Structures are given as structure tokens and as C-alpha cells.
Amino acid sequence: MSATPQAVLTKRLHAALVACGLPPERGEVTAAADTRFGDYQANAAMVLAKEAKTNPRELAARIAGYFEAGDICLKPEIAGPGFLNFRLKPPWVSGQLRALADEARCGVSATKNPLRIIIDFSSPNIAKPMHVGHIRSTILGHALARIARFAGHEVVTDNHLGDWGTQFGKVLHGWKHLLDRDALERNPIAEMTRLYREVNALEQTDPAVHKAAREELVKLQQGDPENRAIWEQLVDLSWAEFAGIYEKLGVDFDERLGESFYHPALAPLVDQLLAAGTAQISEGAACIFFPDIPALTEKPCLIRKSDGGFLYATTDLATIEYRIERWDPQAIWYVAGAPQQLHFQQVFAAARRMGVGTQLEHVAFGSILGEDHKLMKTRSGDNVPLRDLMDEAVSRARAMIEAKNPELPAEEKEHIARVVGLGAVKYAELSQHRMSDYVFSWSKMLSLQGNTAPYLQNAYVRVRSIFRKLGSELGSVQEVVLTEPAELALAKKLLRFGEIVPLVLQDFRPNLLANHLFETANAFHTFYEACPVLKSGGVTEHSRLVLCAATARVLKQGLDLLGVQVPERM
RNA sequence: GCGGCCAUAGCUCAAUUGGAUAGAGCAUCUGACUACGGAUCAGAAGGUUAGAGGUUCGAGUCCUCUUGGCCGCACCA
DSSP, X not given: OOOOHHHHHHHHHHHHHHHTTOOGGGOOEEEOSSGGXXXXXXXXXXXXXXXXXXXXXXXXXXXXXXXXXXXXXXXXXXXXXXXXXXXXXXXXXXXXXXXXXXXXXXXXXXXXXXXXEEEEOOOXXXXXXXXXXXXXXXXXXXXXXXXXXXXXXXXXXXXXXXXXXXXXXXXXXXXXXXXXXXXXXXXXXXXXXXXXXXXXXXXXXXXXXXXXXXXXXXXXXXXXXXXXXXXXXXXXXXXXXXXXXXXXXXXXXXXXXXXXXXXXXXXXXXXXXXXXXXXXXXXXXXXEOOTTOGGGTTOOEEEEOTTSXXXXXXXXXXHHHHHHHHHOOSEEEEEEEGGGHHHHHHHHHHHHHTTOOSEEEEEEEOOEEOTTSSBOOOTTSOXXXXXXXXXXXXXXXXXXXXXHOTTSOHHHHHHHHHHHHHHHHHHHHHTSOTTSOEEOOHXXXXXXXXXXXXXXXXXXXXXXXXXXXXXXXXXXXXXXXXXXXXXHHHHHHHHHHHHHHHHXXXXXXXXXXXXXXXXXXXXXXXXXXXXXXXXXOHHHHXXXXXXXXXXXXXXXXXXXXXXXOOOSOO
């Protein structure tokens, strides 16, 4: 396993700090903010000088004196108030690139601290269509799962389906009185949604309907065989629809334990919490209070309604107990929208009150906005069904390919349309900071210019085109000599891949990886213009082919971590 | 009212968690096409980081306040 430049420099900086009698843990090396200053930089002298109340530039000079640059980089330069700047030597970069070419993990070392992590994401509701509201959780959760796994963590993905709730009383009532079998046959989700809406509307004016729907729900929860059988059909029909969407998106789950799975555990859990004094009855409801947490003093976590029903939080707590019992994870990540922050704060606080030590993280994200900058809706004001959105992505990509490359075989065009269209949707989400509200724009995400999936896919395609022209793959790797600025800039970008991937998990930010891939593609295009590959001859040609092969592998691997595929042609 | 999240180029967004002269892409302007895919590249222009204080060698980033926006806030999930 070859170490990244950052890791190599950090190790040497630590040695230099120890030699100076300084604590090594502050000796962080980061990529230089500006390549004019070098390739990497360290702020250690300024940080340590502050603590020791000495002159930072003098301290930097002492550290630099002990730094063993060897054949890796030039002697560190001291700049500004006390920055240490490192410039990598071209022969060393060449050697590292050669090593990267033989390295299956593209320079990403496995974490030294592997965790067992449960990732809870997607979680659509049964008997309702999956819509844009679910897409961010699905795509972000899936990408984080892939990245965490690649980084060496043990990951369990769980789709916590909304398959148990008050909506079923309404749907059951509708099923028994208003069901249109033909419509159900044609489009099950649409028919289920219609039933829900009609009953909901009737309830507003007719208290008898409200009462009837409630009774259906109670019967279901008490295990009435007829209602149970209908409910199972609802689940199966919905899941068939979801599974089709997940299959197209290339998303899968290790588990799909919905809310219903935990239903039997809810009553005992609440009783136990009441008996232990963790929860109290207040205004008829069972609650957990947090007098010691300022933000939650007035916001107790309700776990049983005064009518005896259970809540979202109850299920979540039972789910935590189950997951700990079954997997004993070190962390559980919930990929859910920012509006649910209070809920997770309450649930996490309640879990801690129950003695849960597992790290619990709400991976929050912003909303998807339409081009009018309001929450994305259809013209009639409904949520946009995910299936329609995906179909449109594919058909727009298909039109693009048809215009650019009409001579490709029909089957390949269809494949490319899927890879490009769905890749564009995913990448558009992931290339954005997760907390920002994100404006959905077909023309931007499908553009071949800028930070988009098609641009990156195209960069990959161009590399592959070189090997097609060459008539063979790279073959065995020989000596690599890089001298041109464009070659070295690209090589350094490629070597940084191993530094970026772990960074993504530090704060759940796939956009850092997306940005880095974009920079890599840019560096490749610059290289491509400046440095002819084929027919350059000898060591130069071989070195450039090694660069090309490494570029293709890093782009493919990086996009794969984001859940985006690459075509060979487009 | 209380709380959370935000506010960066005309537009859409970054900024490796406190580092150097705040970066990209669209759009605009100027160049490069007998090209390994121009689906590209090179360059120009564009900023008081909403505003005001504070912390320190150093702030888009941390603290306080103000303005403006989105979202939550006891029996939906």
C-alpha cells in the first residue's frame, strides 16, 4: 500500500517536531491553498509558537532544519508569518504514480479504526409514491455507505420503511369501500394514494368516516386477519414499485426492517421506561423530560400518546435497542432532512438516558427547490414522483446522445442514456454541500461543461478513447518519468485521491470527493491539450499512458463511490 | 415568542474545519479547430463574504448583536 504524499510528509514532519522537542500531534500537513506556494503546507510552527510564545518564523526555521526532505521534496520554504511549504520532486511524484498504477485501491488506505456502522436511509412510506423528498436521502445514504465500506468500515444499510402508521386506517377504509380493482392493476401506488386522499377528504366532513378509519387501524394493530392481509398486499405492491426504482438507481439494502417490525416492542419498551423512572406520565402521555439539556427543557420526547398510541420517537428508540442488540454497532447514521433535527435531538437524548453509548449521528440535508426557488412541486402542487423524474433524466440524456452520436448501436445508446441521465441526477445532489437547499435544474446537471456527471464521464470516455486507438490496454508498468507541468499537476491530483476519500467521512461530505474528481478531470483535460500521448514515443509515451490509465481508474473508482457509473463511449 | 439551519461574483455553488492575494462553473468578452473525441483548452472581466462590533499573529469560518430568508416547536411520520 503506497502512502499519500500527505501521509509521507506528515510522518516526516512529526519526526522533525520530535527532534525539536515539540509535541508531534499538532504537525498537520495539508494541501497548499495555492499551488504558487508549493504542493503541501504545514501551519505547525504558528500554532506551536503561539503556545510557546516564541517567534513563529524562527520556530519554522528550526523545524525545517530537522526536516528530512530526502528525495521526496525540496527543503521546506518558510513563508509569511511561519508557513512551511513543501514542493514535491518530480522523480518522486513519478515513482508514486507508478506505484499507484499497480494499486487496486487507487491509493486509499483502509482505516486504522474500522467501525461497525448502521446507515439508515431512504425510508419511503408504504402506500405512497416515492418522490423527490426521498431522493436526497437515498442518494446521499447510498454514497456514504459505499465510501464507508471502501474506507474499511463494516456497514449495514437499513431501509426503515414507513409501513405502520395512521395512514393505514384511511387506506384500509378506502380499500374496503372505494377500491377500483382495474386502477389498482394498472398503477397500484396511484390507486392507494387516491384511496388515502379520498378518505382523508371524507373525514373532514363526515365524523363517521373518521371513526371508521380509526377502527380499521385499531383492528390492524390488534392483528385482525382481514386487515392484516390487506396490509400485506399494500406492503408488497409498494415494495415492488420501490424495488424497481432502487434497481434502476443501483441502490440496495442489507435490511428493510420497517416500522411494523418494531411494533411488538413498543408497549414493553414504554412500560419499562416508566417503571425505571426514565419516562413520566404528563397530561396523560408518556414522556421523557430533559431538565438538564437547555435546548430540550421545554421539549420532552413523547413516547406514548394519551390515547395509548405510540409515536415516531417510540419506534426509533425501539429500533436503536434492536440494532444494538443485533449488531452492537459503534455508530448509527440517520440520513434524513434538516427539518427533523429536533426529533433526532430528542431521540438521541432519550437514547442516552436509556444508557445507549453508541455514536448517533443525524446526517441532515437541505431541501430540493424548483427553478422558482420554492420547494420542488409539480404544476398541480404535488410532490414530484421519483419515477417520473428518473424517466425524464433518462429521456433527456437519450436525446443528447442521439444528437451527438447517432451512429451508436441502439442498445448501447439506451445503456448510456441510463448511466448518464441517472448519474447526472445523483451527481448533482452529491456535488453540492448537503446542508444547502439545492436548486434542481435539468440543463445544469446534464451540461457537458462544469461540475457535472456528464463532464466527468466524458473525461473518462476520452481516456478510454486513447486506449481504443492504441489498440491495447496499458500492460505492465515500466519506468515513469514526468517532467511537463501538466503531467505533474495531473499526477499530484491523482495521488491526492487517497487523501480526499477519508475526509468525506469526517463530516459526511461527498461534495469534497465530487470537487476533487472535477479537479482531476480538469487537470486531465489540460494535460490532454498540452501533451500528446500516442506517438510521443519511448519513456514519455509510456509515462503518459500510465497517467491516462491512472486517471481512468481514479475517475471510475471515485464516481463508483458516489454511485455513478461510467460508459466506455457516449 | 423560543430554537435550528442559512446569507459568498449577475446566476448556481466551493473554500481540506482558524491560514497566505476568497476559488470554480454558467452567462459575458478575447484567442486556439487539416483535433489522441473542440462534448475541449488558454486568457480577460466580475467580491467591503448581508451589516456592525469582538476574540488573535491571522476570521467567509469562532463569539455577541442587527437585518433578511427557510424550517421546526406535546400527543403525524
